[in-house]
Amino acid sequence: MRLIRLSLALLLLAVIGQGCISKKKYEALNTDYEKLRESTRDINSKYQTSQQSLAGATARVTSLEDQIAQQKAALTALQSALEKCLAGANQGNVNVSKLVDEITAANKYIQHLVNTKNKSDSLNMVLTNNLTRSLSREELSDVDVQVLKGVVYVSLSDNMLYKSGSYEISDKAGATLSKIAKIITDYKDYDVLIEGNTDNVPISKPNIRNNWDLSALRASSVVQALQTMYSVDPKRLTAGGRGEYNPVADNNTEDGKVKNRRTQIIITPKLDQFMELIGQAPDADGKK
Template structure:
């Protein structure tokens, strides 16, 4: 439409020139006006094309934005679904966490019971050891060694003090020492007592004693029977065992070392059934 309105004045100018209706000056003015109108028309056409191009680009951008909005909406729906699933899982997880906390608390309580039992046992062991060492004379202590190792009291009695030479019979001089040990054992009735015989590696063969196994077992049995019969220790708490020559403290290279290996140990331990009872109280495992 704009181009059509501009072409009409141009035709009029040509017609006027052809009929000689206007002067040269007037014609020049009309021609200048026509040129300006053509230039304006061209500028308007360019602006129109630019506007149409911008409108086309705007439509493309709008379409792209609409697609992005649609994608974001779909993403929001997916996120909401994931959130709902997470909330459901969290609810179940809270239940599992609560159970886990209960199990941890129960385990901690059980561990504390074990620690308390161990501390009590350690304290009693120290008291027992102190009472025994205070009751023994200086001379007796030269033949008796008392140690606490890993919660167990070991009373090691030398072979020379305890038995007659080459025999499993208790010597007379050992009576007083055994009596003091028996009193300690009786005072601590919650402990079990293992009597363990040990020898050196020198072979032995006598009537009723075939080897060091026999000798070590017979010597341990003699101590057990003395504790039971002479000192009235409850026999249910006593156990006798022989280790022969196979549990040496040192090598049997010389007489001094052999003498050290020939010993009888009185091993005092907390009653096993008490620990088994405590173990029985352990928290049960929860199945997943």
């Protein structure tokens, strides 16, 4: 909003300074103004998405902190029991050695929870950085990367991937798809699901019955491009369509429809691979 107000102020100063302007100049200024408004809406949308991701991460951190607090409480109780045992050893047959072992085990588990929380946060950062390191600023405007519970979601807008109203891959999608293919190849043991999504506007094209067809055909186009153009192993790839039934925004607005018309590349490690990634995540100092 501050950007729009500043732009309006500059426009007014320009008008006052010149007395009057031609229609052509006015239309150019008005076009710049509309672009600024559109840019501001995009920034606000990305801010809302970031806030949602931050809320999810905060919830996970809170859960781990609760577990740590519970284990610390259990440790305190064990230490208290040990002190009572040592003070009145002749009044009972408590196995002191066993109690000490339990306290040691509790301490190790607390440290494990702390390390897991730190490595989980670092893992998300590592995966996101790996996926976005080769994308330009322009490409990032059409690519959204999220890491949720060890699963990587790369969301690509239909404007970047396909020709208008079609499921054919556009020429400009090649550079970005080649970088995505490189990442998929790097994570060679992971399963990859290509998932097509549409808005709720009915499709009317020959040989395309509805949005289910369109979303599945678009996903299939990406799968075949990854296989034939970038040599990704087809055994790792799955193509699926969800039509209009997995929206991420309100279909009652044009901006919402744009967000819903997307293709997601979902990279899913198996459990043992996920644990290996956690082990490779950097420590608090940023070192692996």
